Structure formats: C-alpha cells, structure tokens
Amino acid sequence: MKRFIVVFLLVLVTLFTLEMLTPVQQHVIVPFTGLLAQLSAAIVLPFDSSVVAYGKILQFGDSGFAVSIEAGCNGVEATIVLIAAVVAFPGSWRSRALAIGLGFLAVQAMNIVRIISLFYLGNWNLDIFTWVHLYLWPVLIMLDVLIVFILYLRWLSRADTEELAASNG
Amino acid sequence: MDEQRHLRQFLLFVFALLIPCFGLWTLASGPLALPAIGLVNIMLGNWFPDVVSALYAQGPEGLLMTEFGELNGAPVSPALSEYQLGFTLDTRILSYSIPFYTALHFATPKKDYLAGYLQGLLLLYILLVFGLLCLCMKELMMVLGPLFLEQQDVFVPPASVIALLYQLNILIVPTLAPAAIWAWQSRESPLAAALMGKFPAH
Numbered sequence: 481m482k483r484f485i486v487v488f489l490l491v492l493v494t495l496f497t498l499e500m501l502t503p504v505q506q507h508v509i510v511p512f513t514g515l516l517a518q519l520s521a522a523i524v525l526p527f528d529s530s531v532v533a534y535g536k537i538l539q540f541g542d543s544g545f546a547v548s549i550e551a552g553c554n555g556v557e558a559t560i561v562l563i564a565a566v567v568a569f570p571g572s573w574r575s576r577a578l579a580i581g582l583g584f585l586a587v588q589a590m591n592i593v594r595i596i597s598l599f600y601l602g603n604w605n606l607d608i609f610t611w612v613h614l615y616l617w618p619v620l621i622m623l624d625v626l627i628v629f630i631l632y633l634r635w636l637s638r639a640d641t642e643e644l645a646a647s648n649g
Numbered sequence: 650m651d652e653q654r655h656l657r658q659f660l661l662f663v664f665a666l667l668i669p670c671f672g673l674w675t676l677a678s679g680p681l682a683l684p685a686i687g688l689v690n691i692m693l694g695n696w697f698p699d700v701v702s703a704l705y706a707q708g709p710e711g712l713l714m715t716e717f718g719e720l721n722g723a724p725v726s727p728a729l730s731e732y733q734l735g736f737t738l739d740t741r742i743l744s745y746s747i748p749f750y751t752a753l754h755f756a757t758p759k760k761d762y763l764a765g766y767l768q769g770l771l772l773l774y775i776l777l778v779f780g781l782l783c784l785c786m787k788e789l790m791m792v793l794g795p796l797f798l799e800q801q802d803v804f805v806p807p808a809s810v811i812a813l814l815y816q817l818n819i820l821i822v823p824t825l826a827p828a829a830i831w832a833w834q835s836r837e838s839p840l841a842a843a844l845m846g847k848f849p850a851h
Contacts, residue, residue: 481836496821500813557820615745616671622749622824623663630656 487568495560509551516588517549520595531599538599545603547595555591558621559584565629571636579635583628590624655843662756670748678709681747682740685774686711689781697805700789700797702733711738713785717793724793736788743780743823746773750827757835769830776826780818787815 498504514536521533530541539546562583566576594617602609674681683706690704693713702714718730727733750773754766789797790811798805806814835841 492821492825493817496817497813500816552820558824561821561825611675614739614742616667618824619667619745619749622828626828627660 484568488564491564491567492560495563496557499556499560505551509554509556512556513549513551513554516554516592516595520549520592520599523592524596524599538595540603543603547599547602549595553591553595555587555621558587558591558625561622562587562625562628565625566632569633569636575632575636575639579628579632583625583632586628587621587624590621594621655840659756659840663752666752666756667748670751671745674745674748674751678741678744679706681744682706682709682711685740685744685778685781688778689785692782693785697789697797697800697803699800699803700793701785702735704785707737709739709741709744711740711781711785712736713738713788715789715793717796724796734792736792738781738784738788740777740781742819743777743784746777746823746827749824750830753827753831754834757831757838757840759835759838765834769827769834772830773826776818776822780822783811783814783818786811 499509517533517536517538521531521538524531524538525533532539532541536549537546538549563580566579566583571579598609598613598617601612686704686706689711693701693704700716702716705712705714712735714733714735715724716727717724717734718727719725719732719734720730724734747770750769751766754769755762759765786806790808798808832841
C-alpha cells in the first residue's frame with residue numbers, strides 16, 4: 481500500500497508538472513483541446529442546425545451563446561490521475577497499457593458528453609451552467625476515473641484467479 | 650455475480666446521494682467557508698502584512714483586500730487612489746470536495762460511519778485551507794505582480810511554484826482527495842474486498 485501511494489503521487493505530480501510546461505501546452509494540450517472541440521461540434525451539428533462551430537468555439541446561431549473549450553476542460557487531468565493509479569498498482573505492462581488506453585477513451589467519451597451538455601445548459605440558464613460546470617461535472621469525471629480503475633482491479637483479480645486455477649488444474 | 654451486485658449498489662447509492670449532498674452543500678457553502686477564510690486571513694496577514702489588508706467572507710466567496718489602491722488599471726499606493734484594490738474568490742471551487750466525499754462515504758456499507766466521516770472531513774478541510782491560501786497567492790501574483798513577488802525581507806514562493814500549486818489545488822485536489830480518502834477508509838470494507846480483491850500489502 482505504501483509503495484502504491486508513493487508511486488501514485490510521484491507519477492501524478494510528474495505528469496501534472498509536465499502538462500503545465502509551456503511547450504507541452506503549445507504542442508500537445510492546445511491541439512488536443514481543439515480536436516475535442518471539433519469532435520463535439522461534429523456530434524452536435526448533424527442534429528442541430530442552429531449551432532455553428534469554429535476553432536475551439538461552439539455557438540448557437542440564434543441566441544449567440546457560445547462556449548470555448550479551454551485547457552482544463554479536456555479531461556487531461558482526470559487521465560493523469562488514472563495513469564498514476566494504474567502505473568502504481570502491480571500488474572503487467574500490457575494490462576496497464578490496455579487499462580490506460582481504454583480508460584482514456586472512457587474519460588474522453590464522458591468529457592464530450594460534458595462539453596455538449598454544458599453547451600445546451602448554458603444556452604438555457606447561465607447560473608445552472610456555472611454551477612454544473614464548476615462543481616458537478618468535475619465530480620462526475622472523477623467518478624468515471626474511479627469506476628474505470630475499479631473495473632481494472634476486478635479484471636486483474638479475475639485474471640489472477642483464472643491463472644491460478646489453470647496452473648492447479 | 651456478488652461483485653456486480655456490490656458495484657451496482659454502490660454506484661446507485663453514490664448517484665442517489667450526490668443530489669441531496671450537493672443541494673445541502675449549496676445551502677451551507679457560506680458558513681462552511683467561514684473558518685477557512687478566517688484561518689487564511691490570519692496566515693496572509695502575518696505572512697504578507699505589507700500587501701494583504703484582510704480576507705473577508707461574503708457568503709461562499711472571500712473578498713481579498715490588498716494594501717494597494719488602483720489608478721488607471723495599475724496598483725498604486727493607497728494615497729494615490731480613492732479605491733482599495735480587492736478581488737473576490739470563490740471558495741466553492743475548493744469545497745465541492747465535501748459533498749463528493751459525503752456521497753462516497755455514505756454509499757459504502759460500514760460498521761461505523763461518523764468517526765471516519767469526521768476524520769475525512771478534517772483532512773478535506775485542511776486541504777481546503779491550503780487550497781484557499783494558494784488561490785489567494787495566485788490572485789496576488791496576477792494582480793500585483795512584482796509588488797507581491799519581490800517583497801523585501803519576506804519569503805515569497807517562486808511564481809512557477811505558486812502557479813503549479815494553484816493548478817494542482819484547483820484541477821486535481823478537490824476531486825482526487827475525496828476519492829483517495831474514501832479509498833483509504835474503505836480498503837478493509839466488504840465492498841472493497843468484493844470489488845477489488847485484496848489490495849497489495851507491499
């Protein structure tokens with residue numbers, strides 16, 4: 481347990497510090513955030529003709545309400561927490577890579593739901609948008625990370641049990 | 650199958666509890682922030698007496714007043730300005746860790762709920778106070794710049810450290826700390842055993 485905590489904190493702080501570096505922001509985080517905005521727009525546009533998208537901005541043509549998807553809204557921090565937890569827990573590198581890959585997709589899928597839901601909430605009521613944006617969605621994204629990690633631990637536990645049964649049988 | 654039932658039940662309880670917990674927190678976020686604002690006011694007043702006038706509570710927000718005035722958008726001596734420079738801080742961007750932790754804690758079957766809950770709350774509150782301190786320092790750095798960072802005979806953390814601590818305390822700690830405290834407190838619970846198997850002892 482001690483080893484888990486030490487490795488977890490070490491990986492977390494290292495990756496978070498790396499994320500904050502200007503070159504990483506410029507070459508990785510900002511383009512990735514732009515990609516998320518484009519993906520969110522691509523999902524919304526076929527269903528809603530009143531929406532216009534440009535760069536990292538989604539806007540309602542009629543009301544003028546717009547959201548700009550910024551760094552900090554891209555699920556990267558949640559992914560960093562997941563990576564730190566998976567790396568800190570004993571397991572093969574293959575299973576770790578698989579958990580991180582699938583976990584990343586789960587976090588980003590949830591994050592796109594977040595972006596789109598906030599876009600529509602903001603057009604409806606700005607106070608509720610602010611409340612949900614600042615306080616509720618970060619919790620839901622972290623719950624997503626927690627569930628992915630629990631499922632990974634269950635999968636590891638089952639794989640161990642099956643391996644043990646196979647070696648005994 | 651038992652594991653799936655445990656996980657479903659836990660998630661159902663978490664989502665069911667999140668709504669009332671966030672509702673209560675919204676109502677109580679002002680009084681909840683008061684002790685943290687008071688503590689940070691004492692810390693800032695003693696640490697940066699030439700820069701910080703006071704940190705006041707305004708509901709769930711803190712009003713950080715500086716020892717400077719403002720003229721043409723720039724901080725100046727109060728003698729040159731009619732206004733004292735101050736800014737508001739939202740303590741809820743830190744304290745929403747409390748309803749999240751509450752939902753996780755009470756969604757987990759336990760023998761004793763209260764003692765563990767109070768311990769968890771205390772830890773979260775210490776993190777909240779530290780987070781608020783970082784938030785204040787980041788605002789002082791952004792608004793006052795060299796007036797804050799280059800004080801004579803006062804240790805001020807480097808700008809990059811303040812920026813990193815601020816980001817860490819805003820983006821990661823309020824969601825990670827409740828989950829981590831819950832995981833630590835629940836490591837021996839039947840839920841954890843059913844869901845995860847045994848955590849490695851090393």
